[in-house]
Amino acid sequence: MVYIVGLLALVFLILAIMVLTRLTSVLKGANTDETTEENLGASASNRVNGFLFIAFFVLGVVGATWSFLHASQFFLPEASSPHGRHTDSLFWLTMSIITIAFVVTNALLFYFAFKYQYRKNHRATYYPENHKLELIWTVIPAVVMALLVFTGWRAWRDITKEAPANALNIEIVGKQFNWEMRYPGVDNDKLGNYNYKLIDAANSLGIDLEDEQSFDDVTVSSEMHIPVNRPVLLKIRAKDVLHSVFIPHMRVKMDAVPGMPTRFWFIADKTTEQMRNETGNQNFKYEIACTEVCGQGHFSMRTTLVVEDEESYNKWMAEQKPWLTKNPDYLARVPEKLKAKAAKYVPANSAETPSDSTAAPVEEGAGASPSASLR
Ligand SMILES: [Cu+2]
Numbered sequence: 561m562v563y564i565v566g567l568l569a570l571v572f573l574i575l576a577i578m579v580l581t582r583l584t585s586v587l588k589g590a591n592t593d594e595t596t597e598e599n600l601g602a603s604a605s606n607r608v609n610g611f612l613f614i615a616f617f618v619l620g621v622v623g624a625t626w627s628f629l630h631a632s633q634f635f636l637p638e639a640s641s642p643h644g645r646h647t648d649s650l651f652w653l654t655m656s657i658i659t660i661a662f663v664v665t666n667a668l669l670f671y672f673a674f675k676y677q678y679r680k681n682h683r684a685t686y687y688p689e690n691h692k693l694e695l696i697w698t699v700i701p702a703v704v705m706a707l708l709v710f711t712g713w714r715a716w717r718d719i720t721k722e723a724p725a726n727a728l729n730i731e732i733v734g735k736q737f738n739w740e741m742r743y744p745g746v747d748n749d750k751l752g753n754y755n756y757k758l759i760d761a762a763n764s765l766g767i768d769l770e771d772e773q774s775f776d777d778v779t780v781s782s783e784m785h786i787p788v789n790r791p792v793l794l795k796i797r798a799k800d801v802l803h804s805v806f807i808p809h810m811r812v813k814m815d816a817v818p819g820m821p822t823r824f825w826f827i828a829d830k831t832t833e834q835m836r837n838e839t840g841n842q843n844f845k846y847e848i849a850c851t852e853v854c855g856q857g858h859f860s861m862r863t864t865l866v867v868e869d870e871e872s873y874n875k876w877m878a879e880q881k882p883w884l885t886k887n888p889d890y891l892a893r894v895p896e897k898l899k900a901k902a903a904k905y906v907p908a909n910s911a912e913t914p915s916d917s918t919a920a921p922v923e924e925g926a927g928a929s930p931s932a933s934l935r
Contacts, residue, residue, distance in 0.1 A: 603678055610677035617670035621663070636808055640830040640846070640867070643719055644811035650715055654708055661701070723825035727791035730784065732848075733765055734796075734803030734816040737857030739848060740765060741784050745776030745882055751795070752777050759799070762887050769884070769893040775902050778880040783864040784848060786828060787873040793825040804852035807865055809835075813851060828867045 639645045676684075723729075729751050731742040742765055744751045752767060752774025759766040767774050786792045796805055798816035805824070806813045814824040828846075836844045850861035868876070884890060884905045894902040 603680065606678040610674040613670045613673040617667065620666075636811070638809075639811055640809040640835065641811065641826045641828050643715075643826050644809070646715055646718075647811045650708075650711055653711075657704060657708070719824050719826065723793035723823075724791045727793040727825055728786065729793050729795060730786070731765070731795045731797065732784070732805055732816070733799060734805070734850060734854070734861070735764075735799040736801065736855050737850075737861045738781060739784075739805075739850075739861070739863050741780045742767070742883075743778040743780065743877065743880070744773075745778050746877055747776040748773060756799075763890065764799075767883060769890055769902070770895055770898075772898050772901055775884050775894075775905050776882045777884075778877070779883045780880065781863075783866055785866045785868065785873055785876050787870045788831045788867050789827060789829055790870070791825055791827050793823060796822040796824065801854050802852045803850045803854050803861070806849045806851040807846065808849070809846050810865075815852065828865075831867045831869060832865075833868070 636648075639648055729744055729749065731751055731754075733740045733742070742751060750773040752769075753771040754766045755768050756766050758768055765779060767777060767779075769775070794805065794812070794814070796814055796816045798818045800818060802818070803816040804813065805816055810826050810828055812824050812826055814822050816822065830838075832844065832846060835846070836842050846865035846867060848863045848865050850858060852858075854861065866876075882905045884902060885907065888906045891899070891902055891906050
């Protein structure tokens with residue numbers, strides 16, 4: 561690789577020197593005698609260069625068109641959310657405008673290089689300024705750009721503003737190298753508080769058990785389930801380094817930043833099943849991936865999003881056990897006045913231990929979990 565770069569650098573250096581020596585000889589010729597042999601040579605090569613400019617432009621347009629059509633197989637799949645379709649329309653609007661502007665300005669650039677090539681006895685017109693022209697090419701792009709930025713800002717505001725009241729709040733936490741999700745549970749639709757200081761081997765999300773909303777919270781790390789046609793608010797966090805939540809079909813993409821919670825709300829309007837029928841691919845799965853290179857295992861940081869009807873979602877949710885149920889030792893962390901409420905989530909046999917011997921819950925738990933020594 562280094563050799564190729566070095567070789568290319570050498571080739572370009574030689575080319576640059578050749579161009580410079582030619583240029584100085586042409587300039588010298590123009591200054592002294594216009595009919596020298598060298599100058600006539602320059603005129604012929606100008607003609608060749610003029611045609612090359614046109615050829616370069618035509619080849620460039622053909623190449624760019626081919627590359628675009630060839631790459632279309634790698635474009636994002638059809639969107640499965642209203643926000644996604646809106647983003648797509650904004651993207652293609654911007655793309656069309658800049659493509660037209662790019663082709664027109666470059667066509668003129670190359671055409672003028674051809675048209676105004678050196679010709680004997682041909683003098684350039686002195687044309688210092690045209691205010692009207694300058695006004696047109698300043699104001700029109702400025703207005704178009706402002707409109708594009710404004711519509712883009714509105715789309716951004718739509719996904720970051722307050723989610724609708726019936727939104728399902730799901731916390732998604734990135735860490736090296738997987739995603740963990742927390743659901744508000746079946747008994748209330750609120751996520752309990754968290755605190756990074758409470759993170760330990762079992763409580764990987766730092767769930768705060770002093771908040772009674774936490775008791776029924778459910779954690780999942782295999783796949784994310786969401787109901788179709790219902791707003792979903794993702795509350796995004798990261799535990800170690802930067803990650804980024806990317807759900808291509810939903811056009812959801814938001815950084816997960818340690819210490820700075822981010823959010824994104826969207827509505828999925830096609831179930832996984834619907835997509836399987838539409839695409840004819842019975843193995844179709846919505847993907848949640850990380851799009852921030854976050855370390856050696858980054859490539860594996862992906863999970864599946866299951867979009868299903870409300871009924872199957874509720875059924876799936878009912879099958880999940882609250883985090884506290886799976887970690888009964890943590891009942892010791894619940895403040896005394898809330899213990900009765902929390903006990904509901906703890907299996908009967910393990911619930912007895914901490915409540916019967918409140919004097920020594922720490923010792924009881926110490927053997928079972930590394931967390932019990934805290935608080
Ligand atoms: Cu990553």
